[in-house]
Structures are given as structure tokens and as C-alpha cells.
Amino acid sequence: MIELRGVSKRWREFSIKNINLEVKKGEYFVILGPTGAGKTLLLELIAGFHFPDEGKILIDGRDMTFSPPEERNIGFIYQDYMLFPHLTVERNIAFGLRARQRGRFKRERRERREEIARKVKEVLRMLGIEHLAKRRPATLSGGEQQKVAIARALAIEPRILLLDEPLSALDMRTREQLREDLRRLNREKGITMVHVTHDQTEAAMLADRIAVMMRGRIVQIGTPREIFSRPVSAEIAEFVGVENIFSGVVVRNKGGLAEIKIASAGLAGSAGLAGSAGSAAFSGSETIFAVSKHGEGTAVNVFVRPEDIILAKSIQDFGGSSSARNVIRCEIERITSVGSGLVRVRMRNGLVALVTAHAVEELRLREGDEVLAIFKASAAHTIKT
Amino acid sequence: MLSEEVLSVFAVLALRRLKREKIFILSLFLGIFLITFVCIALGNMFYTQARDISALIEAAKDINVLEAIWISISAASTATLIAFIFGTPLAYFLARKEFFGKSVIEGIVDVPLMIPHIVAGIALYAVFMRYGVLGAPLQRLGLAFQDAFAGIVVAMLFVSFPFFVDAAKEGFKQVDPRFENVARSLGASQLRTFFEVSFPLASPSIISGAIMCWGRAISEFSAVLVLASFPRSAPVLIYERFTSYGLKAAMPVAVLLISICLLIFVLLRLLGTKAGSSKK
Numbered sequence: 159m160i161e162l163r164g165v166s167k168r169w170r171e172f173s174i175k176n177i178n179l180e181v182k183k184g185e186y187f188v189i190l191g192p193t194g195a196g197k198t199l200l201l202e203l204i205a206g207f208h209f210p211d212e213g214k215i216l217i218d219g220r221d222m223t224f225s226p227p228e229e230r231n232i233g234f235i236y237q238d239y240m241l242f243p244h245l246t247v248e249r250n251i252a253f254g255l256r257a258r259q260r261g262r263f264k265r266e267r268r269e270r271r272e273e274i275a276r277k278v279k280e281v282l283r284m285l286g287i288e289h290l291a292k293r294r295p296a297t298l299s300g301g302e303q304q305k306v307a308i309a310r311a312l313a314i315e316p317r318i319l320l321l322d323e324p325l326s327a328l329d330m331r332t333r334e335q336l337r338e339d340l341r342r343l344n345r346e347k348g349i350t351m352v353h354v355t356h357d358q359t360e361a362a363m364l365a366d367r368i369a370v371m372m373r374g375r376i377v378q379i380g381t382p383r384e385i386f387s388r389p390v391s392a393e394i395a396e397f398v399g400v401e402n403i404f405s406g407v408v409v410r411n412k413g414g415l416a417e418i419k420i421a422s423a424g425l426a427g428s429a430g431l432a433g434s435a436g437s438a439a440f441s442g443s444e445t446i447f448a449v450s451k452h453g454e455g456t457a458v459n460v461f462v463r464p465e466d467i468i469l470a471k472s473i474q475d476f477g478g479s480s481s482a483r484n485v486i487r488c489e490i491e492r493i494t495s496v497g498s499g500l501v502r503v504r505m506r507n508g509l510v511a512l513v514t515a516h517a518v519e520e521l522r523l524r525e526g527d528e529v530l531a532i533f534k535a536s537a538a539h540t541i542k543t
Numbered sequence: 544m545l546s547e548e549v550l551s552v553f554a555v556l557a558l559r560r561l562k563r564e565k566i567f568i569l570s571l572f573l574g575i576f577l578i579t580f581v582c583i584a585l586g587n588m589f590y591t592q593a594r595d596i597s598a599l600i601e602a603a604k605d606i607n608v609l610e611a612i613w614i615s616i617s618a619a620s621t622a623t624l625i626a627f628i629f630g631t632p633l634a635y636f637l638a639r640k641e642f643f644g645k646s647v648i649e650g651i652v653d654v655p656l657m658i659p660h661i662v663a664g665i666a667l668y669a670v671f672m673r674y675g676v677l678g679a680p681l682q683r684l685g686l687a688f689q690d691a692f693a694g695i696v697v698a699m700l701f702v703s704f705p706f707f708v709d710a711a712k713e714g715f716k717q718v719d720p721r722f723e724n725v726a727r728s729l730g731a732s733q734l735r736t737f738f739e740v741s742f743p744l745a746s747p748s749i750i751s752g753a754i755m756c757w758g759r760a761i762s763e764f765s766a767v768l769v770l771a772s773f774p775r776s777a778p779v780l781i782y783e784r785f786t787s788y789g790l791k792a793a794m795p796v797a798v799l800l801i802s803i804c805l806l807i808f809v810l811l812r813l814l815g816t817k818a819g820s821s822k823k
Binding site for chain 1: 721729732733735739744
């Protein structure tokens with residue numbers, strides 16, 4: 159549906175280089191990256207607000223690289239809504255419809271007006287905001303404004319919807335609700351969505367596929383699962399919030415199962431993020447088993463997602479021996495609630511586990527307790543440093 | 544005794560209030576000089592004239608005076624209209640586009656503000672006089688500037704259009720380009736986007752700029768005097784009366800002109816703010 163070939167652009171302080179990606183029809187495609195990575199610029203290039211310095215942009219197979227925005231039939235939603243302040247909600251939504259008006263004769267014009275009014279009503283109903291029709295944007299809440307912005311874009315029946323951090327300015331509850339609305343629009347109406355965000359949870363929940371963008375380049379494209387459990391670089395891993403990162407050396411690799419001696423917590427050669435507080439306890443003594451192709455002697459970074467770690471009070475509690483290759487004894491340093499019934503348990507040795515509050519209560523876990531952190535070798539992902 | 548206590552309580556509260564508002568007291572104290580400046584100049588004139596109402600009424604009935612005032616108003620309005628038609632696109636261009644030499648263009652726009660009005664008048668005279676570079680060919684086509692209404696308009700336009708362009712430019716700058724992006728993405732052409740989004744959103748500044756432009760135009764004297772002292776605009780008439788007959792003859796016309804101008808100015812401002820606020 160959308161294809162970018164070798165697209166590069168420099169604009170003000172932003173630059174993007176050699177972007178190659180393809181968005182399939184009906185897909186929910188998320189571009190994930192930190193602020194300043196050039197995500198908005200990329201989106202605006204697809205919309206036609208800028209023209210690339212190099213490369214081609216194809217939409218539905220047609221070369222639209224230099225087509226003006228009004229010919230692309232692409233809806234655009236900004237983070238700040240950008241509702242026309244001098245028009246009511248109705249007129250905002252009707253704007254695109256009126257722009258395509260062609261009637262020259264009185265009767266044609268009247269019919270067109272009625273058709274526009276009908277379409278506006280339909281789109282208001284689709285988003286449940288009929289009651290806002292006559293209001294002015296300044297009197298609406300953030301969530302309401304964003305809904306109107308979406309309605310306005312949908313009114314022109316676009317094949318593609320581009321969203322630039324559409325949920326970032328909203329409070330949590332509105333964000334959740336709108337997330338559902340966006341997913342529903344994608345699934346039910348089959349509109350291809352390209353959604354830009356810096357929030358990895360948002361990306362994980364909405365995306366069919368994610369493109370990670372950093373410093374103006376696309377560094378990885380894949381399904382959420384691929385991105386979050388198999389980031390291809392330490393930098394990506396750090397950004398997508400994999401918290402258990404350790405550096406070490408492969409001491410043995412038997413049939414794809416690598417035994418890695420951990421040198422320290424954190425990324426090799428970087429300041430490291432997780433585990434910096436408890437690195438001392440882990441260094442030099444621990445071993446992690448990972449499913450990996452790296453051979454003996456390779457220096458690697460090892461990642462384990464907090465969600466993949468199981469906690470148990472003793473190996474007997476866990477049911478004797480299990481298939482999990484990694485059973486690490488550690489001491490709980492801190493327990494913090496992170497909402498949605500989940501709890502983050504941080505160990506003295508730097509490991510972080512994400513478990514349900516229910517489990518913490520049942521196991522009666524307290525700060526200072528000794529527990530076993532258990533995870534499979536397949537949950538430990540390695541990257542050569 | 545009771546009133547003394549009450550007074551002292553008020554004094555204490557007042558002093559406390561003064562302490563909190565120190566910077567505003569200081570600002571008012573200094574600023575009041577400028578306010579007084581204007582009030583004294585105008586107030587004195589109105590007061591003096593009030594003591595000789597008959598002269599004022601005479602002036603109001605004088606056909607020459609009325610004609611002069613009408614010429615001033617219509618010329619200023621024409622000049623403002625021209626500034627609006629040509630200045631709006633210029634302002635939009637300068638607000639949106641960056642290019643090599645932009646500050647030079649912006650400097651040129653502001654030049655009329657910097658040069659003495661009489662100098663402007665002489666420069667315009669040299670171009671638009673009967674034998675001037677533009678004046679001659681245009682005269683042959685039937686449009687005269689020297690000592691003609693068109694000349695008054697040209698002189699007024701020259702000195703007042705920068706007010707409009709600067710204000711309109713700021714107005715357009717304040718319109719977030721993302722509004723225009725969204726409008727285009729919805730299918731609106733560049734032209735439609737300009738008329739339905741950019742212009743309406745910039746209109747408060749544009750209206751304000753037009754009012755300033757009009758005010759500046761109608762008050763122009765030296766440039767008009769040089770290029771087209773005939774037909775007489777109101778300031779030119781006042782000047783002639785002042786030099787020929789003295790203060791007593793000039794004052795009534797001056798008062799009349801000021802009163803009318805102030806009235807129009809206030810009216811335009813009220814209409815302007817109403818138009819601006821209804822858009823919000």
C-alpha cells in the first residue's frame with residue numbers, strides 16, 4: 159500500500175536517511191522511536207507536506223513522491239489535534255467534504271450540502287460525538303478534540319490514516335479508550351494506519367508490525383513479538399524497555415544452548431541502565447543459559463524481559479526440576495506497583511521481574527526475601543557485542 | 544474617635560497593598576507622563592475651542608473644510624485598500640518563506656518608516672511629477688499624480704503600508720503551519736487553504752494592521768504637501784490657514800479633524816475586536 163524506497167530528507171534540525179519500508183494494505187503499522195528520531199518528518203513526507211531530497215514514495219503502486227497533499231487522500235492526525243479554532247465541530251468535519259465540492263448549479267449545490275450534512279452526521283455517530291456537533295474546539299476536552307480530529311480525517315474516506323503521537327497528549331483513561339477506537343477503526347473499516355509513537359506499550363498493543371526508528375534511520379522492522387523479544391541491537395533493546403541486560407562471555411555452546419558467564423549487569427561498554435544498582439552481586443559468579451548460535455569465547459549482551467521471569471520461594475514450591483534452564487537465587491531489593499494489577503520486583507543482583515500483585519500476595523513476597531528467579535533459555539536473548 | 548480608628552486601619556491596608564504592588568506603582572508613575580502628554584495637548588485644544596464654539600460651528604459649515612476632510616478620509620481609505628490587496632500576499636510570503644536576501648526585502652518594507660516624510664514626498668514627487676519617470680507615461684494614459692487625488696493616495700500609501708505589512712506578517716506567522724498541512728491533507732488546494740484557514744486565523748492582526756495603516760495614512764502631511772498640495776487634504780488646509788491667518792483660524796479645523804478621526808478610529812477598533820473575537 160505504502161512503499162518508501164531510499165527516502166532521505168534534511169529539514170531544519172531533523173534528518174532522515176535511506177528509509178526503506180513497506181506498509182501492507184489494512185495493516186496497523188507503528189513507527190516507534192525516541193523523540194527527535196525523525197518520525198514526524200517521515201510521516202509528513204508520506205502525507206506530502208514535504209518532498210524528499212532523495213528516494214521515492216509509492217502509494218498503491220503509484221509514484222506519489224511529488225504529489226501535493228490534496229491529491230493523496232490521506233488523513234493526518236496531529237498530537238495537538240489542530241482543529242480549526244474558528245469553525246464549529248461540524249464545519250471542521252465538513253471541511254474536507256466541502257473542499258471536494260463541485261456543484262455549479264443551485265440544485266446540485268443543495269444536494270451536495272445535504273449529502274455533506276449526512277456524511278458529517280454519520281462520522282459523528284461512528285465516534286460517538288454527535289452531541290458535540292455545534293461546539294467550538296476551544297470548549298472541548300483533549301479526548302473530545304482528538305475524536306473530532308479523527309472524525310474530520312475519516313469524513314473524506316481516506317485509504318490511509320497517518321497519526322503523529324495521537325495519544326501522547328491525553329490522560330491515561332482517554333488514551334485507553336481512544337486506543338480501542340483506533341484499533342476498531344483499523345479492524346472494522348480496513349483503513350491502513352501508520353501510527354508514530356515513542357511509547358512501546360502503545361506500539362505493542364496496537365501494531366501488526368513495528369518499525370523502530372532511531373537517529374533518522376529505520377533500525378528494525380518486525381512484529382511486536384520480534385521487536386520486543388529479539389531486538390537486533392543493544393540500543394533497540396534499551397529503548398524498547400528490556401530491563402534485564404547483562405554482558406558476558408559464552409563459555410560453552412552445546413547444540414544451540416549457550417552457557418554464558420556474566421561479567422556485569424548493564425550493556426558492555428555503556429553506562430547500562432537496569433541493574434546498575436545491584437551489579438556487584440551478579441558479577442563474576444552467575445551463569446545464564448540462553449538459546450543462541452554464538453560460539454565459545456564470544457562476548458555477548460544478554461537480554462531477558464521482566465515478564466518472562468517466574469518467581470518461586472524454593473525449587474520444591476515450583477514443583478521440583480523443570481524445563482527452565484535458569485534458576486537464579488536472589489534477594490528482593492524493591493517491590494513497586496506499576497498499575498493494571500502488575501508489580502515490578504527488583505532483585506539485589508539487578509534482575510527485574512514483572513509479576514501480578516496477586517502472586518506477590520499469595521507468595522507473601524517482601525523486600526529482603528530470598529527467592530528464585532526462573533526463566534527459560536529461550537527467554538534469554540543474546541547479541542554479540 | 545471611631546472614625547480615627549477606621550482611618551488608621553484603612554491606612555495600614557492601603558500601605559500593605561502598595562508594598563505588594565510596588566512594580567505597578569512605579570510603572571504607573573513613569574507611564575503617566577506619556578498619558579499626560581497626550582491629554583494636555585489634546586485637552587488644551589478642546590478646552591480652548593470650547594470657549595469659542597461659534598468658530599467651531601463656522602468651520603463645520605465651511606464647504607472647503609468639509610471637502611478637505613472628505614478628501615483625507617477617502618484617500619486614506621483608498622491607500623489602505625491598496626495596501627491590503629498587495630500587502631496581504633506579501634505578508635504571507637514573508638511569513639512562510641525563508642530565502643536568501645529575505646532580511647533585505649523586510650528592510651525595504653520598513654524603509655518608509657525610517658525616512659523623514661518630507662524626504663519621502665520629494666522622492667515620490669521626482670517619480671510621479673508630470674515629467675517624472677512614472678508620472679509622464681501615466682499622465683498620457685489619463686492618470687495624473689502631481690496635484691491630484693491619486694498623488695495624495697500614493698503619498699499616503701508610501702508612508703503607511705509598512706504598518707499593514709508588518710502586522711499582517713506577524714498575524715500569518717502566528718498561524719501554525721500545521722493547520723495548513725491538515726487542510727491540504729483534507730483535500731483543500733493551496734488557495735482554498737489560504738482563504739478558509741490562514742487568512743481567517745490571521746484576521747485579527749490583519750484588521751489591526753489595516754486600522755494602523757489608515758490612521759497613519761490620514762495623518763500624513765509633508766509627503767502629501769510636496770506631491771499633491773491640491774486638492775487640499777485636511778492637514779494641508781490646516782497648515783495653509785495656520786500660516787496665512789494664525790492659530791485662531793487653524794484651531795477649529797484641527798479640532799474638527801481630530802474629533803472625526805478619533806471617532807472613526809474608535810469605531811474601527813470596536814468593530815475590529817468584535818470581528819476578531821467572534822472568530823475565536
